[in-house]
Amino acid sequence: MNAEYLVRTLLLFFPVLPLLGNVFILTAKYLLRRDISSAVIVAVVLAQLASGAVIIASFIGYEGVFVTAISEWDYSIVFAFDAHKTYFLAAYLTPLLFTLFRLHLFKTQYVRMILLFYLAGCSGLLVTGDVFTFYVFYEVMIMAAYVLIGIKGKYYASIKYMIIGASSSALFLGGVILLYASGSYFGFSFVDQIMTFSEYNLHLVLLLFSTAFFVKGAFFPVSSWVSTCHTATNSLISAFLSAFTIFTGIYGLYYLVLVPADLLGFTGIFDFLRILSVTTMLLPALFLFFEPHLKRVIAGTTVFTIGFIGLMLSYRMYEVAFTYIVVHGLYKCLLFLLYDQFDYDESRQDDLRVAGSWKALTICGLGVLFTTGFFPALTYALKYQFVGSFGGYRLVVYFSMFLVLGAFFKFRYRIVRKKENNLFYLTFLAMFAIYYLAFPYPLSRPGIAFLIDLAVMGSALVFARPLYRRLSILSRLDTRFFFRNLNYELLYIVVLFFTEMIYLQLVVFG
Amino acid sequence: MTLLILFVGLYGLVVCDNLIRKIMSLTVVQGIVVMSFLTTGFQAHAAAPILSVPESTFVDPVPQALMLTAIVIGVCFNALALAFVVKYFQHHGTIEISEIHER
Numbered sequence: 001m002n003a004e005y006l007v008r009t010l011l012l013f014f015p016v017l018p019l020l021g022n023v024f025i026l027t028a029k030y031l032l033r034r035d036i037s038s039a040v041i042v043a044v045v046l047a048q049l050a051s052g053a054v055i056i057a058s059f060i061g062y063e064g065v066f067v068t069a070i071s072e073w074d075y076s077i078v079f080a081f082d083a084h085k086t087y088f089l090a091a092y093l094t095p096l097l098f099t100l101f102r103l104h105l106f107k108t109q110y111v112r113m114i115l116l117f118y119l120a121g122c123s124g125l126l127v128t129g130d131v132f133t134f135y136v137f138y139e140v141m142i143m144a145a146y147v148l149i150g151i152k153g154k155y156y157a158s159i160k161y162m163i164i165g166a167s168s169s170a171l172f173l174g175g176v177i178l179l180y181a182s183g184s185y186f187g188f189s190f191v192d193q194i195m196t197f198s199e200y201n202l203h204l205v206l207l208l209f210s211t212a213f214f215v216k217g218a219f220f221p222v223s224s225w226v227s228t229c230h231t232a233t234n235s236l237i238s239a240f241l242s243a244f245t246i247f248t249g250i251y252g253l254y255y256l257v258l259v260p261a262d263l264l265g266f267t268g269i270f271d272f273l274r275i276l277s278v279t280t281m282l283l284p285a286l287f288l289f290f291e292p293h294l295k296r297v298i299a300g301t302t303v304f305t306i307g308f309i310g311l312m313l314s315y316r317m318y319e320v321a322f323t324y325i326v327v328h329g330l331y332k333c334l335l336f337l338l339y340d341q342f343d344y345d346e347s348r349q350d351d352l353r354v355a356g357s358w359k360a361l362t363i364c365g366l367g368v369l370f371t372t373g374f375f376p377a378l379t380y381a382l383k384y385q386f387v388g389s390f391g392g393y394r395l396v397v398y399f400s401m402f403l404v405l406g407a408f409f410k411f412r413y414r415i416v417r418k419k420e421n422n423l424f425y426l427t428f429l430a431m432f433a434i435y436y437l438a439f440p441y442p443l444s445r446p447g448i449a450f451l452i453d454l455a456v457m458g459s460a461l462v463f464a465r466p467l468y469r470r471l472s473i474l475s476r477l478d479t480r481f482f483f484r485n486l487n488y489e490l491l492y493i494v495v496l497f498f499t500e501m502i503y504l505q506l507v508v509f510g
Numbered sequence: 511m512t513l514l515i516l517f518v519g520l521y522g523l524v525v526c527d528n529l530i531r532k533i534m535s536l537t538v539v540q541g542i543v544v545m546s547f548l549t550t551g552f553q554a555h556a557a558a559p560i561l562s563v564p565e566s567t568f569v570d571p572v573p574q575a576l577m578l579t580a581i582v583i584g585v586c587f588n589a590l591a592l593a594f595v596v597k598y599f600q601h602h603g604t605i606e607i608s609e610i611h612e613r
Contacts, residue, residue: 132576139583146590155598156610162591163532167523170539173580177547180573486532486607490524 007058008068010051011081015124015137017051018044018116025113037112038103044116045099048123052093059086067129080129087322088244088251089126091329094431095240098333101424102236102340111151118144118240125248131176131256138248139169145245149233157232160486164225167493168215172252175208202264207504210257210269211497217249219310220280221492223303227291230299238295239336242302243329250309250325258313268507272500274314278396280307285403289410290468294344294354297407298335301371302328304404311393312386320385323439327370327378330431334367337424343416352411357418359425368408372401374457375450381441384449402456406464515542529598529605533591540584547573547580 021044028036065082096119106112121141128134142165150158182201218226230241253273261269281304288300305328312321342364343355356364370377387394519542522535550573559571599605 132579136579136583139586143583143586143590146594150594150597153601155594155601159529159591159594159598162587162594163523163536166536166540166587166591170536170543173540173543174546176576177543177550180547181550487524487527494520494524 003058004066007055007081008066010055011066011079011127012068014048014051014055014127015120017047018120018123020044021116022113025109025116029109035109037109041103041106041112041116042100044119045096048096048119049093052089052096055081056086056089059083077133078129079127081127084254084318084322085126087319087326088247090326091247092122092126092244094326094329095236095243095333097427097431098239098337099236101421101427102234102337105234105236111148114144114147118148122240122244122248125251131179134252134256135169135172135176138172138252141245141248142169145237145241148237149229149241151237152233154232157229160225161229163486164215164222164489164493167490168212171208171215171493171497172212175205175212175256178205178208199264202260203266203504206257206261206264206266206269207497207501210253210273211493211500213249213253213257214276214496214500215249215493216246217253217310218246218280218303218306219249219276219496220283220303220307222489222496223280223284223306224287225489226303227296227299230302231293231295235336235340238299238339239333242299242332242336246302246306247325247329250306250313250321254313254318258316262316266504268504270314270316271507272503273310277307277310277314278393280304280310281396281400282307282403285400285407288407289403289464290471291407292352294342294411295336295339298332298339300407301335301404302332304400305371307400308383308386308397315386315390317386317389320382320441323441324379324382327382327435327439330428330435331367331371331377331379334428335364335371338364338367341418341420353414354411355414355416357420358415359420360418361413361415363425363428368405369457372404374453378435378439378441380453385441387449398452398456401453402460405457405460406467409460409464410468412465512542512546527607529595529607530592532607533588533595537584537588540580540587544577544580544584547577 021040024040025035025037028034059081063083065080067078067080069079070077099115106115118141121137121139121144124137125134125141128137142161146158146162146165149161178201182205215222226242226246230238230246233241257269258273261267284300284303284307288297288304291297291300305324309321309324312318312324338356338360341356341360344353354361370379373379373383383397387397516539519535519538523532523539526532526535550570553567553569556567556569559568559574595605602610604610
């Protein structure tokens, strides 16, 4: 058996593993009257981690694409995998690894089975090679996520996620229809097949896809749902949603919008993405600064990161952006899973006091600094890779960094004694080390850039709490200005669609 | 006609304050998307795509097969969304968005 055959087989079985797990659980339940769900999840997670590592290793230095069709029919389900997908696979494997430490958060057998459905959706999304299978796996993943968000009784968060997710899916399905009507083709490389068709139709397909992914990826102004929906559930699911699920919006945006737009020469989409990304970095960071709930602050940093990644994508710095997604996934898992270790009274949100062990607080502090790209984090190297090339964005980057750091520094932290799992911390340290070795971005010696970062951090440390207290009237800023209201958020989807349409009409068609 | 129904659905989705009406409006939008796809495969006077039928022209089976999947997903969505709305109502006594406080 050669290596390529092995990888192709692994790719086919990757999304099937969690579903097989569910078959085993049901078989044991009805035939043996035993609950083996926890053991099955551990087995599935270990199998997926091992397969994922083999797939990633086989793509090191390989630029080709593995394409496997289920049958020879023209519309057969197609699985495809290329080097860029390995980044998203790594972003998926990070929270998957920490599932082993937080399995106790899933109390019943049914919830564990839904977790397996969620994993099946995520895995399928990674290996899919055609637009319709992408839609199906996305829906499998998101349906399971809706249920997992509601497991702690915060049903409104789940309903909100459902309505916003289904609205974006309707837009996406509209794009699929137009794509089929234009060229009767569904593959990810659809542009090659329908180059001869009407430019207007292609433009409309990309418009529908991009709006759908802007919503799924939580670009401003449809971004406030993140802090509501990602915080309603347990910390492991929050980590999954923030480290992987939300980035499937970026994944779809890259494969189904940016790559085709680049091939067709529709540069207007990149300009629009640039504008959207800058607002996504700045305004949600401002809302974050005035957010009194710690878990919402952690969730909100994802939106700031999405803005920064969108900015990199708009300049076609794909590999830097994807590496940022992987590294951000680790920091986000760290912050969400450490949130479990803190004593934080959710009902007294204006008190802003957090108590935790010295180890948890120190590592959380490092996680916060690393999330915003502070030396010696890998995000520091990635940030300066971008800022070094496009210096005009320095002010935007530093100001949003100040707001995000300030959002954390406005809390008061206190050390308490706690029993801790050292293996959990060691796993994180091992992952940090692996990422440093895996991504060859040089960490230049700290110079003037480091001093500026230090000044930003210092000012956030000194001014955040007094500023927050003095401007407490602005607390929960997004709620006051209708950014966290379902009716308005749905209106913003329509506004986003028409704004992009008008912008592209003006740019592309004069 | 398609556009008119789409706008009715969108209007309901954005304006309705009641969660059940909002979900119904979303169903209208999804329904019209499915209808649009089915019409792309439609051919007048063509037979159903069953190979045993001795006809020379068939309607395109791909949109039908794919939309069957989309309909199943839509049904799951509706069932789940309505179940959550019922649970929310049991706990909070309202399903009007203007009365729901997110915190």
